[in-house]
Amino acid sequence: MSYSLVTGGAGFIGAHVAKYLLDAEKQVIVLDDLSGGFEENIPKGAIFIKGSVVDHELLEKLFNDYSIEYIYHFGAYAAEGLSHFIRRFNYTNNLTGSVNLINEAIKYKVKCFVFTSSIATYGALPPPMQEDMVPQPEDPYGVAKLAVEMDLKVAHEMFGLDYVIFRPHNVYGEYQNLGDRYRNVVGIFMNQLMQGNQLSVFGDGLQTRAFTYIGDITPIMADCVHKEACYREIFNLGADKEYSVKELANEVMKAMGIENELRYMEARNEVVHAHADHSKIKVIFGEYDTTSLAEGLKKMAVWAKKTGIKSSSKFENIEITEKLPPVWLED
Ligand SMILES: NC(=O)c1ccc[n+]([C@@H]2O[C@H](COP(=O)([O-])OP(=O)(O)OC[C@H]3O[C@@H](n4cnc5c(N)ncnc54)[C@H](O)[C@@H]3O)[C@@H](O)[C@H]2O)c1
Structure with missing residues (x-):
């Protein structure tokens, strides 16, 4: 076999x-x-x-x-x-x-x-x-x-x-790890909303990504x-349409049916605009499904609420602490 x-x-x-x-x-x-x-x-x-x-x-x-x-x-x-x-x-x-x-x-x-x-x-x-x-x-x-x-x-x-x-x-979508403070912005936002916390945004929230x-x-x-x-x-x-992190935060609040404030933090060292051209894969697979952000988030929100709040522990063996964003040190 x-x-x-x-x-x-x-x-x-x-x-x-x-x-x-x-x-x-x-x-x-x-x-x-x-x-x-x-x-x-x-x-x-x-x-x-x-x-x-x-x-x-x-x-x-x-x-x-x-x-x-x-x-x-x-x-x-x-x-x-x-x-x-x-x-x-x-x-x-x-x-x-x-x-x-x-x-x-x-x-x-x-x-x-x-x-x-x-x-x-x-x-x-x-x-x-x-x-x-x-x-x-x-x-x-x-x-x-x-x-x-x-x-x-x-x-x-x-x-x-x-x-x-x-x-x-x-x-993003169902099964994404909601409890990792270092990654998965959609999961982080959903977890924060379920805990009644503000949504943490690095910088001005105008950095853009195409959420897939x-x-x-x-x-x-x-x-x-x-x-x-x-x-x-x-x-x-991935997806073709890009959104700012601020727009994403609003869409996540709508999908979860929970409102909260955005909490702006010092910008971290990250690429500001990241999205990609997908014509190469489309030559082989044709136009693939493109679930809208609102629709995809709605599906994920149903799952996230069923899964519930996840605790977000700290990574235990940080090797370098210089320039580490302070929010990552919070309890
Ligand atoms: N999620 C995204 O947006 C994205 C984008 C680009 C690339 N990727 C890549 O896709 C892959 C999956 O990402 P994901 O978002 O599903 O992350 P995820 O953390 O949900 O899944 C990764 C899985 O790998 C396991 N794992 C980690 N180290 C391992 C090891 N040494 N041996 C065996 N298992 C190990 C983890 O326990 C976890 O279950 C990763 O390689 C990631 O770099 C993800």
């Missing part, structure tokens, strides 16, 4: 892709260390192995025990802003962990390695970002993503490993392995 391995399948995007694959009657193994995901997100029918991609011995055993045809690699810590302050952890988890997986993919002749990179690879290049721009990541998270992209390319050239790289952006509903991109990420035209290519993936 052949399996699809979904790393990070207890997390947000991974759980959606794992469920989609199971619904399509594929055999799925979820590998997740539960550092940022939840066991209850793992869809029924998946084999769950609790462990980290950093543990190369575990990976060797896993690939020896199961015949793995496709890898969907979502397991990472995606806290872009925090990555400046957890540099070693970021590179170990997100880069070395990915390389461990690429090693096994080469040894066991996996048919295709699907990697979720990020538009963080573009850094502050002018939007709309296009795949043929020379990447200029501005933080360790983006640097690690770019390094994995480059490693996949050389793994193909040397060993023939096929891969598909997606650079999704600002994805998970249901619109899941089928593309799952099905790309069956489209040869995707192999060895990089694709931006």
Whole structure:
């Protein structure tokens, strides 16, 4: 029997892709260390192995025990802003962990390695970002993503490993971790509203992002392995319409049916405008669904209220405290 391995399948995007694959009657193994995901997100029918991609011995055993045809690699810590302050952890988890997986993919002749990179690879290049721009990541998270992209390319050239790289952006929806103060602005806002707190906004809130509903991109990420035209290519993936963080805050309040004030904080070091061009993926998959922000947030709000308030603990091993935004130090 052949399996699809979904790393990070207890997390947000991974759980959606794992469920989609199971619904399509594929055999799925979820590998997740539960550092940022939840066991209850793992869809029924998946084999769950609790462990980290950093543990190369575990990976060797896993690939020896199961015949793995496709890898969907979502397991990472995606806290872009925090990555400046957890540099070693970021590179170990997100880069070395990915390389461990690429090693096994080469040894066991996996048919295709699907990697979720990020538009963080573009850094502050002018939007709309296009795949043929020379990447200029501005933080360790983006640097690690770019390094994995480059490693996949050389793994193909040397060993023939096929891969598909997606650079999704600002994805939101059901199963997103609501309790991580360092990332997922939509989840943070919903969690703050449920607690009766103000919505924390870095800077003037005029930075823009194109928020992407998970249901619109899941089928593309799952099905790309069956489209040869995707192999060895990089694709931006997500919504076209951008919103400011301030506009987002208002939309989230409407979807939740809860009002509160915005609490403006000192601007942090982040790219101000980030959105991408999606014409390349549309050549292969055509126009894909584009759930409106209001509609997507409504669906997520129903789930968030059912899930309830999540406590947002501090990251335990901050490596550098210089320039750390003060809000991240609050209890
Ligand atoms: N959400 C977005 O907007 C977005 C945008 C671009 C790229 N991505 C990428 O997509 C992937 C999934 O992101 P997400 O938003 O679903 O985050 P998430 O935190 O919900 O999911 C990641 C999952 O990976 C697991 N994980 C972390 N480190 C691991 C390790 N070393 N070994 C095994 N499992 C590990 C976590 O426990 C979690 O369940 C990540 O690689 C992220 O960088 C996400």
